[in-house]
Amino acid sequence: MNWDSTPTDTAADDGRLVGAAADGEDQAVEAALRPKSLAEFVGQERVREQLDLVLKAARQRGATADHVLLSGAPGLGKTTLSMIIAAEMEAPIRITSGPAIQHAGDLAAILSSLQEGEVLFLDEIHRMSRPAEEMLYMAMEDFRVDVIVGKGPGATAIPLELPPFTLVGATTRAGLLPPPLRDRFGFTAHMEFYAPGELERVIHRSAELLDVTIDASGAAEIAGRSRGTPRIANRLLRRVRDYAQVKADGDVNQDIAAAALKVYEVDGRGLDRLDRAVLEALLKLFGGGPVGLSTLSVAVGEERETVEEVAEPFLVREGLLARTPRGRVATPAAWAHLGLTPPSGGGPGGTGQGDLFGT
Protein backbone atom coordinates (compact mmCIF):
# COMPACT_ATOMS: atom_id res chain seq x y z
CA MET A 1 0.00 0.00 0.00
CA ASN A 2 1.07 3.48 -0.76
CA TRP A 3 1.33 5.63 2.35
CA ASP A 4 2.87 8.68 0.89
CA SER A 5 0.84 11.58 -0.34
CA THR A 6 2.68 12.24 -3.57
CA PRO A 7 0.17 13.37 -6.15
CA THR A 8 0.11 11.06 -9.11
CA ASP A 9 0.00 12.16 -12.70
CA THR A 10 -2.66 9.64 -13.59
CA ALA A 11 -5.68 10.86 -15.46
CA ALA A 12 -7.76 9.97 -12.39
CA ASP A 13 -8.62 13.55 -11.59
CA ASP A 14 -9.45 14.53 -15.15
CA GLY A 15 -12.42 16.81 -15.37
CA ARG A 16 -12.21 18.01 -11.78
CA LEU A 17 -12.17 21.73 -11.35
CA VAL A 18 -9.49 21.30 -8.69
CA GLY A 19 -7.61 18.53 -10.52
CA ALA A 20 -3.96 19.31 -11.13
CA ALA A 21 -3.65 17.59 -14.51
CA ALA A 22 -4.16 19.75 -17.59
CA ASP A 23 -7.45 19.31 -19.44
CA GLY A 24 -8.11 20.33 -23.02
CA GLU A 25 -9.15 23.85 -22.13
CA ASP A 26 -6.06 24.31 -19.95
CA GLN A 27 -3.80 23.26 -22.78
CA ALA A 28 -5.41 25.76 -25.11
CA VAL A 29 -5.15 28.65 -22.66
CA GLU A 30 -1.86 27.80 -20.95
CA ALA A 31 0.29 28.73 -23.90
CA ALA A 32 -0.95 32.29 -23.54
CA LEU A 33 -0.45 32.38 -19.77
CA ARG A 34 3.04 30.90 -19.56
CA PRO A 35 5.72 33.24 -18.28
CA LYS A 36 8.44 33.59 -20.90
CA SER A 37 11.44 34.43 -18.73
CA LEU A 38 12.84 33.55 -15.30
CA ALA A 39 12.11 37.09 -14.16
CA GLU A 40 8.43 36.66 -15.02
CA PHE A 41 8.19 33.26 -13.32
CA VAL A 42 6.43 33.76 -9.99
CA GLY A 43 7.73 32.23 -6.74
CA GLN A 44 10.04 29.18 -6.44
CA GLU A 45 12.71 31.65 -5.34
CA ARG A 46 15.41 29.08 -4.64
CA VAL A 47 14.88 27.16 -7.88
CA ARG A 48 14.90 30.41 -9.80
CA GLU A 49 18.11 31.62 -8.19
CA GLN A 50 19.88 28.31 -8.71
CA LEU A 51 18.71 27.95 -12.28
CA ASP A 52 19.67 31.53 -13.02
CA LEU A 53 23.25 30.76 -11.93
CA VAL A 54 23.42 27.54 -13.94
CA LEU A 55 22.20 29.27 -17.10
CA LYS A 56 24.22 32.47 -16.68
CA ALA A 57 27.42 30.52 -16.07
CA ALA A 58 26.85 28.38 -19.14
CA ARG A 59 26.14 31.47 -21.23
CA GLN A 60 29.31 33.17 -20.01
CA ARG A 61 31.35 30.12 -20.95
CA GLY A 62 29.60 29.97 -24.29
CA ALA A 63 28.70 26.40 -23.42
CA THR A 64 25.57 24.32 -23.44
CA ALA A 65 23.84 24.24 -20.03
CA ASP A 66 24.04 21.16 -17.85
CA HIS A 67 21.15 18.71 -17.92
CA VAL A 68 18.32 19.81 -15.61
CA LEU A 69 15.78 17.65 -13.79
CA LEU A 70 12.53 19.33 -12.74
CA SER A 71 10.66 17.45 -10.07
CA GLY A 72 7.30 18.41 -8.65
CA ALA A 73 3.56 17.85 -8.60
CA PRO A 74 1.45 18.49 -11.72
CA GLY A 75 0.64 22.13 -12.48
CA LEU A 76 3.59 23.73 -10.63
CA GLY A 77 5.37 24.99 -13.74
CA LYS A 78 7.71 22.27 -15.01
CA THR A 79 6.78 22.60 -18.68
CA THR A 80 6.87 26.37 -18.31
CA LEU A 81 10.37 26.27 -16.83
CA SER A 82 11.65 24.01 -19.59
CA MET A 83 10.56 26.59 -22.14
CA ILE A 84 12.11 29.35 -20.09
CA ILE A 85 15.41 27.46 -19.99
CA ALA A 86 15.44 27.31 -23.79
CA ALA A 87 14.43 30.97 -24.08
CA GLU A 88 17.13 32.09 -21.62
CA MET A 89 19.73 30.07 -23.53
CA GLU A 90 18.33 31.43 -26.80
CA ALA A 91 18.17 27.83 -27.93
CA PRO A 92 15.49 25.92 -29.80
CA ILE A 93 13.46 23.40 -27.82
CA ARG A 94 12.22 19.94 -28.76
CA ILE A 95 9.37 18.57 -26.66
CA THR A 96 8.60 14.91 -26.11
CA SER A 97 7.62 12.64 -23.23
CA GLY A 98 8.53 9.31 -21.68
CA PRO A 99 5.33 7.56 -22.78
CA ALA A 100 5.85 8.80 -26.36
CA ILE A 101 9.18 6.98 -26.56
CA GLN A 102 8.24 3.35 -27.00
CA HIS A 103 11.50 2.07 -28.45
CA ALA A 104 15.12 3.07 -28.11
CA GLY A 105 14.98 3.76 -31.85
CA ASP A 106 12.42 6.53 -31.26
CA LEU A 107 14.87 8.22 -28.92
CA ALA A 108 17.81 7.67 -31.27
CA ALA A 109 15.86 9.42 -34.04
CA ILE A 110 15.20 12.43 -31.82
CA LEU A 111 18.73 12.62 -30.42
CA SER A 112 20.42 12.33 -33.78
CA SER A 113 18.42 15.21 -35.19
CA LEU A 114 19.19 17.68 -32.38
CA GLN A 115 21.05 20.86 -33.19
CA GLU A 116 24.00 22.02 -31.15
CA GLY A 117 22.80 23.64 -27.91
CA GLU A 118 19.20 22.55 -28.40
CA VAL A 119 17.03 21.87 -25.34
CA LEU A 120 15.35 18.48 -25.32
CA PHE A 121 12.38 18.51 -22.94
CA LEU A 122 11.46 15.00 -21.82
CA ASP A 123 8.24 15.19 -19.85
CA GLU A 124 7.25 12.31 -17.55
CA ILE A 125 10.76 10.98 -17.88
CA HIS A 126 10.02 8.27 -15.27
CA ARG A 127 7.71 6.60 -17.79
CA MET A 128 10.34 5.95 -20.44
CA SER A 129 11.07 2.38 -21.51
CA ARG A 130 14.13 0.65 -20.10
CA PRO A 131 16.13 0.37 -23.35
CA ALA A 132 15.48 4.03 -24.13
CA GLU A 133 16.64 4.93 -20.64
CA GLU A 134 19.93 3.12 -21.16
CA MET A 135 20.49 4.87 -24.45
CA LEU A 136 19.81 8.16 -22.72
CA TYR A 137 22.55 7.51 -20.11
CA MET A 138 25.20 7.44 -22.78
CA ALA A 139 23.72 10.35 -24.70
CA MET A 140 23.66 12.52 -21.57
CA GLU A 141 27.17 11.65 -20.48
CA ASP A 142 29.17 11.20 -23.66
CA PHE A 143 26.89 12.82 -26.27
CA ARG A 144 26.97 9.58 -28.17
CA VAL A 145 24.48 6.84 -28.99
CA ASP A 146 24.94 3.36 -30.35
CA VAL A 147 22.55 2.80 -33.20
CA ILE A 148 21.82 -0.89 -33.66
CA VAL A 149 21.69 -1.92 -37.29
CA GLY A 150 20.26 -5.31 -38.25
CA LYS A 151 18.73 -8.02 -36.10
CA GLY A 152 19.88 -11.12 -34.25
CA PRO A 153 23.50 -12.33 -34.25
CA GLY A 154 24.38 -10.15 -37.23
CA ALA A 155 23.31 -6.92 -35.53
CA THR A 156 26.01 -4.32 -35.14
CA ALA A 157 26.19 -1.19 -33.02
CA ILE A 158 27.24 1.88 -34.92
CA PRO A 159 28.38 4.70 -32.62
CA LEU A 160 26.96 8.07 -33.51
CA GLU A 161 28.30 11.37 -32.19
CA LEU A 162 25.70 13.87 -30.97
CA PRO A 163 26.07 17.63 -30.73
CA PRO A 164 26.08 18.90 -27.15
CA PHE A 165 22.49 19.46 -25.99
CA THR A 166 20.67 20.17 -22.73
CA LEU A 167 18.26 17.55 -21.50
CA VAL A 168 15.47 18.93 -19.34
CA GLY A 169 13.61 16.07 -17.70
CA ALA A 170 10.37 16.54 -15.80
CA THR A 171 8.87 14.11 -13.34
CA THR A 172 6.19 14.05 -10.69
CA ARG A 173 8.03 11.20 -9.00
CA ALA A 174 11.75 11.89 -8.69
CA GLY A 175 11.91 8.91 -6.34
CA LEU A 176 10.94 6.58 -9.19
CA LEU A 177 13.94 7.51 -11.33
CA PRO A 178 16.74 4.97 -11.39
CA PRO A 179 19.77 6.45 -9.60
CA PRO A 180 22.03 6.23 -12.69
CA LEU A 181 19.59 8.48 -14.53
CA ARG A 182 19.13 10.88 -11.62
CA ASP A 183 22.91 11.16 -11.21
CA ARG A 184 23.42 12.30 -14.78
CA PHE A 185 21.57 15.55 -14.21
CA GLY A 186 23.84 18.42 -13.27
CA PHE A 187 21.05 20.20 -11.46
CA THR A 188 17.78 19.07 -9.93
CA ALA A 189 15.07 21.61 -9.20
CA HIS A 190 12.52 20.55 -6.61
CA MET A 191 9.36 22.53 -7.19
CA GLU A 192 7.26 23.26 -4.12
CA PHE A 193 3.60 24.10 -3.80
CA TYR A 194 3.05 27.86 -3.97
CA ALA A 195 2.23 30.10 -1.02
CA PRO A 196 -1.08 32.00 -1.19
CA GLY A 197 0.72 35.30 -1.82
CA GLU A 198 2.55 33.80 -4.80
CA LEU A 199 -0.69 32.43 -6.23
CA GLU A 200 -2.21 35.88 -5.89
CA ARG A 201 0.59 37.20 -8.08
CA VAL A 202 -0.04 34.41 -10.61
CA ILE A 203 -3.75 35.31 -10.63
CA HIS A 204 -3.14 39.04 -11.08
CA ARG A 205 -0.74 38.32 -13.90
CA SER A 206 -3.15 35.94 -15.66
CA ALA A 207 -6.09 38.31 -15.13
CA GLU A 208 -4.18 41.01 -16.92
CA LEU A 209 -3.40 38.71 -19.84
CA LEU A 210 -7.04 37.61 -19.99
CA ASP A 211 -8.22 41.20 -19.70
CA VAL A 212 -10.11 40.58 -16.46
CA THR A 213 -10.38 43.28 -13.82
CA ILE A 214 -9.79 41.76 -10.40
CA ASP A 215 -9.07 43.38 -7.05
CA ALA A 216 -6.75 42.17 -4.29
CA SER A 217 -9.53 40.56 -2.28
CA GLY A 218 -10.80 38.67 -5.30
CA ALA A 219 -7.33 37.33 -6.10
CA ALA A 220 -6.85 36.28 -2.47
CA GLU A 221 -10.17 34.48 -2.48
CA ILE A 222 -9.21 32.43 -5.54
CA ALA A 223 -5.65 31.85 -4.32
CA GLY A 224 -6.89 30.33 -1.07
CA ARG A 225 -8.85 27.72 -3.00
CA SER A 226 -6.15 26.81 -5.52
CA ARG A 227 -4.34 24.07 -3.61
CA GLY A 228 -0.95 25.71 -3.96
CA THR A 229 -1.05 25.08 -7.73
CA PRO A 230 -0.85 27.77 -10.46
CA ARG A 231 -2.69 25.60 -12.99
CA ILE A 232 -5.67 25.33 -10.63
CA ALA A 233 -5.50 29.05 -9.84
CA ASN A 234 -5.67 29.88 -13.54
CA ARG A 235 -8.57 27.49 -14.06
CA LEU A 236 -10.57 28.86 -11.11
CA LEU A 237 -9.92 32.36 -12.39
CA ARG A 238 -11.50 31.44 -15.72
CA ARG A 239 -14.61 30.02 -14.02
CA VAL A 240 -14.88 33.09 -11.81
CA ARG A 241 -14.54 35.29 -14.87
CA ASP A 242 -17.50 33.47 -16.50
CA TYR A 243 -19.60 34.05 -13.42
CA ALA A 244 -18.64 37.70 -13.14
CA GLN A 245 -19.49 38.25 -16.78
CA VAL A 246 -22.90 36.53 -16.65
CA LYS A 247 -24.06 37.52 -13.16
CA ALA A 248 -22.40 40.90 -12.68
CA ASP A 249 -20.49 43.58 -14.56
CA GLY A 250 -17.49 41.35 -15.31
CA ASP A 251 -15.22 42.67 -12.58
CA VAL A 252 -14.00 40.24 -9.94
CA ASN A 253 -13.94 40.96 -6.23
CA GLN A 254 -14.08 38.73 -3.18
CA ASP A 255 -17.86 38.35 -3.15
CA ILE A 256 -18.01 37.46 -6.82
CA ALA A 257 -15.15 34.96 -6.48
CA ALA A 258 -16.72 33.30 -3.44
CA ALA A 259 -20.16 33.14 -5.04
CA ALA A 260 -18.75 31.73 -8.28
CA LEU A 261 -16.76 29.02 -6.56
CA LYS A 262 -19.74 28.14 -4.43
CA VAL A 263 -21.58 27.33 -7.66
CA TYR A 264 -18.68 25.09 -8.65
CA GLU A 265 -18.59 23.49 -5.18
CA VAL A 266 -15.00 24.44 -4.45
CA ASP A 267 -14.89 25.40 -0.80
CA GLY A 268 -12.78 27.96 1.06
CA ARG A 269 -9.87 25.57 1.36
CA GLY A 270 -10.01 24.19 -2.18
CA LEU A 271 -11.88 20.99 -1.34
CA ASP A 272 -14.42 19.88 -3.90
CA ARG A 273 -17.49 17.69 -3.54
CA LEU A 274 -15.55 14.41 -3.58
CA ASP A 275 -13.07 15.61 -0.96
CA ARG A 276 -15.86 16.73 1.33
CA ALA A 277 -17.86 13.53 0.79
CA VAL A 278 -14.86 11.52 1.98
CA LEU A 279 -14.34 13.73 5.02
CA GLU A 280 -18.04 13.79 5.86
CA ALA A 281 -18.33 10.01 5.73
CA LEU A 282 -15.24 9.66 7.88
CA LEU A 283 -16.59 12.07 10.48
CA LYS A 284 -20.32 11.42 10.47
CA LEU A 285 -20.44 7.68 9.83
CA PHE A 286 -17.24 6.53 11.50
CA GLY A 287 -16.76 9.10 14.26
CA GLY A 288 -13.49 10.24 12.71
CA GLY A 289 -12.05 6.73 12.28
CA PRO A 290 -9.92 4.75 12.16
CA VAL A 291 -11.72 3.11 9.29
CA GLY A 292 -10.39 0.98 6.45
CA LEU A 293 -10.09 2.40 2.95
CA SER A 294 -12.52 -0.16 1.49
CA THR A 295 -15.23 0.62 4.02
CA LEU A 296 -14.76 4.33 3.59
CA SER A 297 -14.93 4.01 -0.20
CA VAL A 298 -18.17 2.00 -0.07
CA ALA A 299 -19.68 4.61 2.25
CA VAL A 300 -18.79 7.35 -0.22
CA GLY A 301 -19.95 5.30 -3.20
CA GLU A 302 -16.60 5.57 -4.99
CA GLU A 303 -13.89 3.19 -6.09
CA ARG A 304 -11.05 2.58 -3.66
CA GLU A 305 -8.59 4.01 -6.17
CA THR A 306 -10.62 7.19 -6.52
CA VAL A 307 -10.65 7.79 -2.79
CA GLU A 308 -7.02 6.84 -2.34
CA GLU A 309 -5.47 8.52 -5.37
CA VAL A 310 -7.80 11.40 -6.15
CA ALA A 311 -9.20 12.61 -2.84
CA GLU A 312 -6.77 11.55 -0.14
CA PRO A 313 -3.44 13.05 -1.25
CA PHE A 314 -4.72 16.59 -0.84
CA LEU A 315 -6.59 15.79 2.39
CA VAL A 316 -3.36 14.34 3.81
CA ARG A 317 -1.33 17.30 2.60
CA GLU A 318 -3.81 19.70 4.21
CA GLY A 319 -3.55 17.85 7.51
CA LEU A 320 -7.24 16.90 7.43
CA LEU A 321 -6.81 13.14 7.18
CA ALA A 322 -4.12 10.71 8.28
CA ARG A 323 -3.39 7.30 6.85
CA THR A 324 -2.44 5.03 9.73
CA PRO A 325 -1.80 1.28 9.87
CA ARG A 326 -5.22 0.93 11.55
CA GLY A 327 -7.06 2.90 8.91
CA ARG A 328 -8.01 6.41 7.93
CA VAL A 329 -8.29 8.92 10.76
CA ALA A 330 -9.65 12.45 10.75
CA THR A 331 -7.63 15.19 12.42
CA PRO A 332 -9.11 17.92 14.64
CA ALA A 333 -8.72 20.27 11.66
CA ALA A 334 -11.16 18.08 9.69
CA TRP A 335 -13.84 18.46 12.36
CA ALA A 336 -13.25 22.19 12.45
CA HIS A 337 -13.35 22.50 8.65
CA LEU A 338 -16.74 20.80 8.39
CA GLY A 339 -18.02 22.71 11.40
CA LEU A 340 -18.54 19.54 13.43
CA THR A 341 -17.61 18.77 17.01
CA PRO A 342 -15.55 15.63 17.66
CA PRO A 343 -17.37 13.13 19.91
CA SER A 344 -14.59 13.14 22.53
CA GLY A 345 -14.43 16.90 22.46
CA GLY A 346 -16.93 17.21 25.32
CA GLY A 347 -19.45 19.15 23.26
CA PRO A 348 -22.53 17.77 21.55
CA GLY A 349 -21.36 15.59 18.66
CA GLY A 350 -22.22 16.37 15.07
CA THR A 351 -23.70 19.80 15.35
CA GLY A 352 -24.53 20.21 11.70
CA GLN A 353 -22.72 22.08 9.01
CA GLY A 354 -20.84 25.30 9.16
CA ASP A 355 -20.85 27.60 6.19
CA LEU A 356 -18.13 25.99 4.16
CA PHE A 357 -18.25 28.60 1.48
CA GLY A 358 -18.21 31.59 3.79
CA THR A 359 -15.37 34.00 3.59
Ligand SMILES: Nc1ncnc2c1ncn2[C@@H]1O[C@H](COP(=O)(O)OP(=O)(O)O)[C@@H](O)[C@H]1O
Ligand atom coordinates in the same frame (compact mmCIF):
# COMPACT_ATOMS: atom_id res chain seq x y z
N1 LIG B 1 5.69 30.24 -11.40
C1 LIG B 1 4.67 30.50 -12.23
N2 LIG B 1 4.30 31.76 -12.52
C2 LIG B 1 3.24 31.99 -13.32
N3 LIG B 1 2.50 31.04 -13.90
C3 LIG B 1 2.81 29.76 -13.66
C4 LIG B 1 3.91 29.43 -12.82
N4 LIG B 1 4.00 28.08 -12.76
C5 LIG B 1 3.00 27.60 -13.52
N5 LIG B 1 2.29 28.61 -14.07
C6 LIG B 1 1.12 28.46 -14.94
O1 LIG B 1 0.45 27.25 -14.58
C7 LIG B 1 0.14 26.49 -15.74
C8 LIG B 1 0.70 25.11 -15.59
O2 LIG B 1 2.10 25.15 -15.65
P1 LIG B 1 2.94 23.96 -16.31
O3 LIG B 1 4.31 24.48 -16.56
O4 LIG B 1 2.21 23.42 -17.50
O5 LIG B 1 2.96 22.89 -15.13
P2 LIG B 1 3.52 21.39 -15.11
O6 LIG B 1 4.28 21.18 -16.40
O7 LIG B 1 4.41 21.33 -13.91
O8 LIG B 1 2.34 20.50 -14.97
C9 LIG B 1 0.67 27.28 -16.93
O9 LIG B 1 -0.42 27.92 -17.55
C10 LIG B 1 1.56 28.33 -16.37
O10 LIG B 1 1.32 29.54 -17.02
Ligand SMILES: [Mg+2]
Ligand atom coordinates in the same frame (compact mmCIF):
# COMPACT_ATOMS: atom_id res chain seq x y z
MG1 LIG C 1 3.83 19.80 -17.88
